[in-house]
Amino acid sequence: MKLIRNVLCCVVALSAMHVNAQEKAPKHRVLILTDIENEPDDTQSMIRFLTYSNQWDVEGLVATTSIHQQKRVAPEKIKQLIEAYRKVRTNLLLHEKGYPEADYLLSITKSAYPDFGLNAIGKGKDSEGSEWIIKVVDKKDDRLVWIPVWGGANCLAQALWKVKMTRSPEDVKKFVSKIRMYTISDQDDTGPWIRKNFPDLFYVGSPGYHAAGAYHYATWSGISGDKFHGRFTGANFEIVDNPWLDEHVRSHGPMGAEYPFTKFLMEGDTPSFLGLVDNGLNDPEHPEYGGWGGRYELYTPRTLKYFHEPETRPIYTDAMDEVKGVDGNFHTSNKATLWRWREAFQHDFAARMDWTIKPYKEANHPPKAVVKGGNRVNAKTGETVALNAEGSQDPDGNALSYEWIYYPEPGSYNIKEPIQIKDVKAASTSFVAPKVEKPETIHVILAVTDNGIPALTRYQRVIFTVYP
Ligand SMILES: [Ca+2]
Ligand SMILES: [Ca+2]
Known part of the structure; x- marks a missing residue:
């Protein structure tokens, strides 16, 4: 199932349809x-x-x-x-x-x-x-x-x-x-x-x-x-x-x-x-x-x-x-x-x-978080890895803000040396894949929040596997 979902995600990203x-x-x-x-x-x-x-x-x-x-x-x-x-x-x-x-x-x-x-x-x-x-x-x-x-x-x-x-x-x-x-x-x-x-x-x-x-x-x-x-x-x-x-x-x-x-x-x-x-x-x-x-x-x-x-x-x-x-x-x-x-x-x-009580136009609806390149990415130590959420959108036309959250606990990578995401609030940014001794996983969460009332958030999780 996971594989199917990842494949779908890549296909979607490549075809630039911006479908989540x-x-x-x-x-x-x-x-x-x-x-x-x-x-x-x-x-x-x-x-x-x-x-x-x-x-x-x-x-x-x-x-x-x-x-x-x-x-x-x-x-x-x-x-x-x-x-x-x-x-x-x-x-x-x-x-x-x-x-x-x-x-x-x-x-x-x-x-x-x-x-x-x-x-x-x-x-x-x-x-x-x-x-x-x-x-x-x-x-x-x-x-x-x-x-x-x-x-x-x-x-x-x-x-x-x-x-x-x-x-x-x-x-x-x-x-x-x-x-x-x-x-x-x-x-x-x-x-x-x-x-x-x-x-x-x-x-x-x-x-x-x-x-x-x-x-x-x-x-x-x-x-x-x-x-x-x-x-x-x-x-x-x-x-x-x-x-x-x-x-x-x-x-x-x-x-x-x-x-x-x-x-x-x-x-x-x-x-x-x-x-x-x-x-x-x-x-x-x-x-x-x-x-x-x-x-x-x-x-x-x-x-x-x-x-x-x-x-x-x-x-x-x-x-x-x-x-x-x-x-x-x-x-x-x-x-x-x-x-x-x-x-x-x-x-x-x-x-x-x-x-439950309001018409569509008077309520807020969650944005669609879209990450380019899919949810599973391989990288090599020292490589600059792109993070791109520019395909995200909101059904109400709300303005979107972005946050790239390094989530160390679920990954296998040593959390004592956190990865440095260049600009955690940018729609498009990058980080340098850290030095590893063996293949390690790193979880990065994209959180996309709209400016509707109440502000709503949707995510994409990207799991990087970094190779020496
Ligand atoms: Ca109970
Ligand atoms: Ca919205």
């Missing part, structure tokens, strides 16, 4: 598990999710339990939000194509077994939710199924249990290989169970739920921090606080009216799907590359601080970035891998909330 490669990517299939109604933040996340529902093939919205809501599930809340979406869908379609019908979304809203964790696993514990997961994964469709888990994971665990009990090892392997799972920590005891029993399952998350510290440490908390933590991490807290949400979200029509006041954190579950937004930066098959949902490397979790379980299988989990905060200081943390993009993803959501 990201438009050619097929939609991701997405199935959400949510312990909605345990506290307000799942509702917040579901509203954001629905404003992006044209980006994906949404294949399931399953109401589940969690440690916070152990004996009931609340599909009625999902349905209530879909009814609000129904009222604004026509308006959303003025801005982008592909928003699904409200009735379709209702038809894929399902309930998990209403009991906590492993109590809901085993014979007689199938639910319409677990059966639906099996059906979706089994569908004759070669694309992967992305499963963001906003609460407990036991509905998915039951689906996996049933498949394991009724199919050959080979078929189980095939089933598991189609799933891409991201959990917002362990909100029941089936996260560890899944990791242990399905060691091949592609798994992203910050595990652990016993200690409150596990939540504070988790990458996903970088989405918004809480009042206390948010102000001391270097992240901009103002744009995730209630007054900002009043102005840009809650005041906006039927969807905004459903967006609740934040009780603990704004949208703690949103990082599970932010990395699936088609923005030119995200590459969900590579959690180690980093994106709007944070950055995750393949580690054995017990090597990290708050993980109490003696696990040996690796999962994609918390990785560190060094990022300059709004306080002017540099911060090295896993949460920074997420909050470094906060302004961009908040503005993007604000624009989509505008789309």
Whole structure:
């Protein structure tokens, strides 16, 4: 897939059509598990999710339990939000194509077994939710199924249990290989169970739920921090606080009216799907590359601080970035891998909330970032390498500004000697490929931001391989 995308990008650049490669990517299939109604933040996340529902093939919205809501599930809340979406869908379609019908979304809203964790696993514990997961994964469709888990994971665990009990090892392997799972920590005891029993399952998350510290440490908390933590991490807290949400979200029509006041954190579950937004930066098959949902490397979790379980299988989990905060200081943390993009993803959501109520001309739409020469480039030590984004454009005719971000952490190149990009704010610039002993990779992110209101950003990632 990557190869196809790169080839497309080169073809596009060469033919000077200025079409963004990201438009050619097929939609991701997405199935959400949510312990909605345990506290307000799942509702917040579901509203954001629905404003992006044209980006994906949404294949399931399953109401589940969690440690916070152990004996009931609340599909009625999902349905209530879909009814609000129904009222604004026509308006959303003025801005982008592909928003699904409200009735379709209702038809894929399902309930998990209403009991906590492993109590809901085993014979007689199938639910319409677990059966639906099996059906979706089994569908004759070669694309992967992305499963963001906003609460407990036991509905998915039951689906996996049933498949394991009724199919050959080979078929189980095939089933598991189609799933891409991201959990917002362990909100029941089936996260560890899944990791242990399905060691091949592609798994992203910050595990652990016993200690409150596990939540504070988790990458996903970088989405918004809480009042206390948010102000001391270097992240901009103002744009995730209630007054900002009043102005840009809650005041906006039927969807905004459903967006609740934040009780603990704004949208703690949103990082599970932010990395699936088609923005030119995200590459969900590579959690180690980093994106709007944070950055995750393949580690054995017990090597990290708050993980109490003696696990040996690796999962994609918390990785560190060094990022300059709004306080002017540099911060090295896993949460920074997420909050470094906060302004961009908040503005993007604000624009989509505008789309729910405004005509096209009164709202902003994201620019198209285009990089000449494709997303994979080979270079030789000492060579001057061109960076050219002049083909970028904006559908509203907004003026564009450019930033070339050297992103050392995902690359293999020694980060102690950063590459020197001649003019990081120019549409066209260059850098000199550094001295290397063996082939090394260097990630450079092009961020193109328009001057609309709110200002919107799109990206292209260029991975350079530098040869000695
Ligand atoms: Ca939740
Ligand atoms: Ca624009």
